[in-house]
Amino acid sequence: METENLIDVAYIAGLAKIELTAEEEARFTRDLNQVLGYVQQLNKWDVEGVEPMYHPLPVYDALRRDVPGESLPNAAAVQNAPQAQDGQFRVPKVVESAH
Amino acid sequence: MLFGSISHWKRQLAEGAVTPAELVESLAAAMERENPALNAYLSWNTEAALRQAAQADLSKPLGGIPIAVKDNICIAGAPTRCASRMLENFVSPYDATAVEKLRAAGAILFGRTNMDEFAMGSAGENSAFGPTRNPADTERVPGGSSSGSAAAVAGGIAVAALGSDTGGSIRQPASHCGIVGMKPTYGRVSRYGLVAFASSLDQIGPLTQNVEDAALVLNAICGHDAKDSTSSTQSTEDFSSQLGRDIKGARIGLPKEYLSLGNDAAVAAAVERAVKTLTGLGAEVEEISLPHAEAVVASYYIIACAEASSNLSRFDGVRYGHRTEIPGGLDELYSRTRAEGFGDEVKRRVILGTYVLSSGFYDAYYARAQKVRALVAKDFSDAFGKVDFILGPTTPTPAPRLFDADLTPLQTYLADIYTIPANLAGLPGISVPCRASEGLPTGVQLLAPHFKETALLSVAHALEQALR
Numbered sequence: 001m002e003t004e005n006l007i008d009v010a011y012i013a014g015l016a017k018i019e020l021t022a023e024e025e026a027r028f029t030r031d032l033n034q035v036l037g038y039v040q041q042l043n044k045w046d047v048e049g050v051e052p053m054y055h056p057l058p059v060y061d062a063l064r065r066d067v068p069g070e071s072l073p074n075a076a077a078v079q080n081a082p083q084a085q086d087g088q089f090r091v092p093k094v095v096e097s098a099h
Numbered sequence: 100m101l102f103g104s105i106s107h108w109k110r111q112l113a114e115g116a117v118t119p120a121e122l123v124e125s126l127a128a129a130m131e132r133e134n135p136a137l138n139a140y141l142s143w144n145t146e147a148a149l150r151q152a153a154q155a156d157l158s159k160p161l162g163g164i165p166i167a168v169k170d171n172i173c174i175a176g177a178p179t180r181c182a183s184r185m186l187e188n189f190v191s192p193y194d195a196t197a198v199e200k201l202r203a204a205g206a207i208l209f210g211r212t213n214m215d216e217f218a219m220g221s222a223g224e225n226s227a228f229g230p231t232r233n234p235a236d237t238e239r240v241p242g243g244s245s246s247g248s249a250a251a252v253a254g255g256i257a258v259a260a261l262g263s264d265t266g267g268s269i270r271q272p273a274s275h276c277g278i279v280g281m282k283p284t285y286g287r288v289s290r291y292g293l294v295a296f297a298s299s300l301d302q303i304g305p306l307t308q309n310v311e312d313a314a315l316v317l318n319a320i321c322g323h324d325a326k327d328s329t330s331s332t333q334s335t336e337d338f339s340s341q342l343g344r345d346i347k348g349a350r351i352g353l354p355k356e357y358l359s360l361g362n363d364a365a366v367a368a369a370v371e372r373a374v375k376t377l378t379g380l381g382a383e384v385e386e387i388s389l390p391h392a393e394a395v396v397a398s399y400y401i402i403a404c405a406e407a408s409s410n411l412s413r414f415d416g417v418r419y420g421h422r423t424e425i426p427g428g429l430d431e432l433y434s435r436t437r438a439e440g441f442g443d444e445v446k447r448r449v450i451l452g453t454y455v456l457s458s459g460f461y462d463a464y465y466a467r468a469q470k471v472r473a474l475v476a477k478d479f480s481d482a483f484g485k486v487d488f489i490l491g492p493t494t495p496t497p498a499p500r501l502f503d504a505d506l507t508p509l510q511t512y513l514a515d516i517y518t519i520p521a522n523l524a525g526l527p528g529i530s531v532p533c534r535a536s537e538g539l540p541t542g543v544q545l546l547a548p549h550f551k552e553t554a555l556l557s558v559a560h561a562l563e564q565a566l567r
Contacts, residue, residue, distance in 0.1 A: 007454050016408060016453040017415070017430070018446055019438040027443075032451055034509045039397040042467050045474060052469030053476055055299050055329070056285040056525025057549065062328040076192035082422035089417050094429050 005029070006036040100234075102129060102255045105164050105312040112163045119152035119163035123207060126165050130210065130256040138231050139241075139251040141170050142178050143210035151207040159205030161319055166201055167251050167260040170211045171218055172303065173292035174198050177208075181294050182226035183216045185420045185440030195292020196327070197261060197303045197320045204319035212247030212260055216442045217411065218268055218296045220244050221511050222499065225444045230501060233276060235540050239498040242272030248306045249276040253540075259307045259316055263293055265300045266399055267493075267518025270530035273306050274493035274542030277532045279563070280306045281313045281556075284549045285525030286331030289324030297406035298329070300399075300522040310531065310560040314338040317552060333550050341557035347381030349558055351545075352486035356392035357517060363496040368535030370492050373543040376533075376565045377490070382558070387486060389478040389520070394471050399519040400512055401455050401468035408452025414440060447508060476524040479546075488558055489546040492517055493530040497539035517544060527552045529559045533566055 009029045013020045020028070074087045083090040103111075111117045117125075127145045134140050148165060155163035168174060171181045173191035175198075180186040198208065215225040223231035223246025231246035233239040234254035241250040245262030249272035252260050262269040264282035273280025281304045288303040295301060305316035317338045324330045353374065358367070374384050416422035416436030423435035441449070455464035482489060494514055499506065521528035526549060530542040545562070547555035 009450060012450050012454045012457065013446075014434075015457060016449050017412075017433040017437055018441065018449065019431075019434040020446075024443075024446070028447055028450060031447055031508050032454075034507060035400065035451065035512070036454075038509055039401060039464065039468075042394065042397050042401075042464075042471055045391065045394055045471050047467060047470035047474070050470040050473050052466055053473035053523075054469055056476070056523070057329075057331065059286075059329055064325050064328075072192060078418075079192060080189050080419035082416060082420070091417055092427070092429055092432055 004037065005033060007032050100255050101308050102126065102258055104308045105161070105259055105315050108164055108258060112157050119155040119207065120149055122163065123148045123152045123165055123209065126209060126256070126258070133254055133256050136232065136237060137234060137250045137254050137256070138213055138229050139247040139254060139256060140167070140210045141180065141182065141213050141228050141247065144177065148207050148209045155207060156205050160315065161201065162205030163207065164205070165207040165209035165258055166316070167210045167212050167248060167257040168198060168208060169245050169248050169260070169262045170214050171263060171294040172198060172261055174208055174211070178211060179294065181217045182214045182228055183440065183442065183445070184227045185414050187421065189419055193292065196289035196324045198292065200320050200322065206319065209257070212245070212251055214246055215244035215444070217294065217445050218244040218263055218265055219407070219444045219448055221267070221271060221514055223247070223272070224502060225442055227442055232501065233498050235277060236498070238501055239539070240275065240501050242275035242498060244268040245272050245306060249273050249278060249280065252276070252306050252308060253278045259305060259312050261303060261320070262306050263301055263303050264522065265296050266403060266515045266522050269304045269306055270493050270518050270528055270544060271515065274530045275498040275540060277540030278306060278308055279310055279313050279529065279531055280304070281317065281529040282521055282527060283317060283321065283552055284331070284527045286329055286333070287321045287552070289327040289330045291324055291326035295410040297403040298410065299406060300403060310556055310563050311339065311342055313529065314342060314556045336553055338553050338556055341553050342560045344557050345381070346558050346561045349382040349488065350486040351377055351382050351384045352387035352482055352489045353384055354389040354392060354489060354491055355386050356389050357491040360392070360516065361495065362492055365497055365535065365538055366492045366495060366541050369533045369541040370490070370543055372535045373490060373533050373562060377562055380561055380565055384490070385486065387482050387489070389482060391471065391474045391478050395475055395519045395523060396513055396516055398468045398471040398475065399515070399523060400451070401464050402472060404448045404452030405456050405465050406452070408449045408456065411445070411449055444508070472523045475520055479520065479524045479526060483548045487547070488555065491544055493542040493544040494518070497541050521546055525549060527555055529555055531559050531563050533562070
């Protein structure tokens with residue numbers, strides 16, 4: 001079945017920060033068009049005046065008091081980092097030098 | 100075949116017929132023998148389990164009982180990999196609250212179970228560390244995403260296990276493997292330390308050999324937790340307290356939509372048998388309607404993927420997990436790390452989720468899916484005005500063959516049609532093994548209103564006992 005192309009996979013993968021191979025791009029385009037074709041059926045239900053349900057139970061202002069408590073020690077927080085130094089995470093340089 | 104239930108081992112331990120260390124040793128021996136064929140466990144640490152056994156307090160509710168834990172629930176000092184290359188070397192620095200509560204109840208944490216990567220899948224095939232196999236037929240899938248938890252319990256290499264259920268990931272594999280799987284009401288069990296997939300749907304729950312054990316595990320893991328803002332303040336109760344009670348007069352609804360959506364003959368026969376059995380016990384089974392039954396899959400995959408795309412943005416190669424070795428700037432670091440670390444299904448869902456949240460599409464997909472979700476939830480609140488429980492199949496078919504190339508991603512999504520509603524509406528649900536003839540395991544699902552787990556377990560237990 002020929003399906004309508006509903007999604008620009010290369011563009012969206014860029015937004016999602018996932019580099020795709022040409023093969024993946026073609027395959028995901030096919031798979032996701034099929035899924036998106038299916039979900040068009042949401043349009044057949046009358047949702048006029050229906051409040052969106054973002055959460056299964058009514059939860060309001062579920063904030064705890066802002067009291068300092070025990071938190072993860074620094075060494076534990078960086079123990080899984082691919083690259084850490086002086087208790088901090090290392091990343092490639094993000095600011096170009098002025099020279 | 101089964102290893103022996105929690106209640107069985109509690110008696111054995113109490114009588115001194117076995118010590119906690121001996122129990123761990125014999126479980127480890129069974130696991131070493133059987134796991135290569137099932138791939139149910141990804142990692143284990145027998146020495147750590149023996150250290151816990153040495154300190155086991157048998158007076159506690161789960162004292163000395165080994166429990167297996169899905170690979171997406173954090174255990175301090177143990178690998179928590181979510182069956183993903185992304186977290187291949189991740190060792191959790193802390194315990195999930197559910198794990199902390201298991202420890203407090205005296206349980207011994209034994210092994211990390213295989214799963215679909217980041218809990219995305221219905222077959223256990225999406226694990227970066229190889230598929231899990233169904234103990235009933237190793238050429239078939241055990242279901243997913245809690246594939247290893249179900250296969251370990253059904254395959255006689257776990258007493259009981261924890262899983263997580265976002266769209267059926269506890270109940271569906273339990274059904275495919277012939278064991279009990281329960282998803283509690285949303286908010287009953289803290290999600291703190293559960294690696295997030297879709298936060299408004301995720302819930303931790305037990306996979307066990309019988310209903311009584313499910314209640315025992317639930318007793319240990321439920322309760323409010325300040326570390327999870329969505330955790331319910333509803334008081335916990337003794338979920339075992341009504342097991343064995345007469346269910347005469349219980350009103351059970353059978354949604355007519357669930358019988359007309361093309362179930363496999365074995366599944367239809369199982370539901371029929373459950374209806375007969377429950378009627379025989381004095382329950383009143385009546386037909387009900389859930390008008391939006393067909394809408395759930397579309398609504399769910401939009402919501403779940405949208406939440407996943409946000410939750411999984413944390414895997415960027417900076418704070419933990421895999422980082423690409425290909426040099427480049429920060430942008431390349433993110434996109435190559437994620438290309439290398441995530442498997443196909445995770446990529447598909449993150450891309451789909453990003454799309455439905457993106458500018459210009461939000462209202463058409465995400466907002467609309469949340470409105471349809473409200474309609475689905477209303478179907479259930481209307482139905483529970485008439486009946487106490489809802490009965491139906493857990494899955495439309497028994498376990499499919501492993502790596503069935505004919506199944507598209509969409510077809511596998513459609514198989515979640517009966518399990519998804521409980522997640523969308525936040526309801527408790529349980530799958531109980533029930534089959535009408537010899538052959539592959541099948542299960543039936545019972546649903547109850549929010550926070551009615553005690554009654555749900557009572558009726559599930561009555562059904563289970565009567566089917567024996």
